[in-house]
Amino acid sequence: xxxxxxxxxxxxxxxxxxxxxxxxxxxxxxxxxxxxxTVTEAGKRLTAKNSAVIFGTxxxxxxxxxxxxxxxxxxAREKRAHWEVHSNHLGEFEQLxxxxxxxxxxxxxxxxxxxxxxxxxxPGQQVTVQxxxxxxxxxxxxxx
Numbered sequence: 215x216x217x218x219x220x221x222x223x224x225x226x227x228x229x230x231x232x233x234x235x236x237x238x239x240x241x242x243x244x245x246x247x248x249x250x251x252t253v254t255e256a257g258k259r260l261t262a263k264n265s266a267v268i269f270g271t272x273x274x275x276x277x278x279x280x281x282x283x284x285x286x287x288x289x290a291r292e293k294r295a296h297w298e299v300h301s302n303h304l305g306e307f308e309q310l311x312x313x314x315x316x317x318x319x320x321x322x323x324x325x326x327x328x329x330x331x332x333x334x335x336x337p338g339q340q341v342t343v344q345x346x347x348x349x350x351x352x353x354x355x356x357x358x
Contacts, residue, residue, distance in 0.1 A: 216224040217269075260310040266345045270306040272301040272322060274335070279305020283322050285355055290317035290342065298323075313348040322355050 286295035338356040
C-alpha cells in the first residue's frame with residue numbers, strides 16, 4: 215500500500231512572481247536615480263571653452279625652475295588633492311579646472327627629490343589661487 219504524499223502550504227508571497235517583479239522594478243528605478251547624475255557629471259569634460267587654467271612654475275631654492283616636481287591642487291573647501299600635475303623641463307605646469315568662482319590651494323610634493331648636491335628638497339608654503347570665471351591664472355610654487 216502506498217502512502218499519499220504530504221502537501222505543504224506555501225505562502226502566497228513566496229511564489230508570486232508579480233511581487234518579485236514589482237520589487238525588482240522599484241530597486242531598478244532607485245538605482246537609476248542614483249547613477250544618472252553621476253554619469254551626466256562624468257560626461258562633462260573640461261575643455262578650453264568651459265574651464266579656467268591654473269598655470270605656474272616650480273622654483274627651486276636657487277630660484278631656478280625645477281623639472282619633474284609633482285604639484286597637487288585641491289579646492290580650498292576640500293581636504294584632499296583633486297588634481298596632480300608634474301612640472302615640465304621648463305619647470306612649468308598647467309591644469310584645467312572648472313570655470314566659476316572658486317579658491318584653489320596648490321603645493322609641491324617633494325618626496326624623493328634631491329638637489330645636485332644630494333640635499334633633500336623641502337616644499338615651500340602652499341599657494342592659494344582665486345578663480346573668478348573662464349580665465350588663466352599664473353602662479354609660482356617655491357621649494358626650500
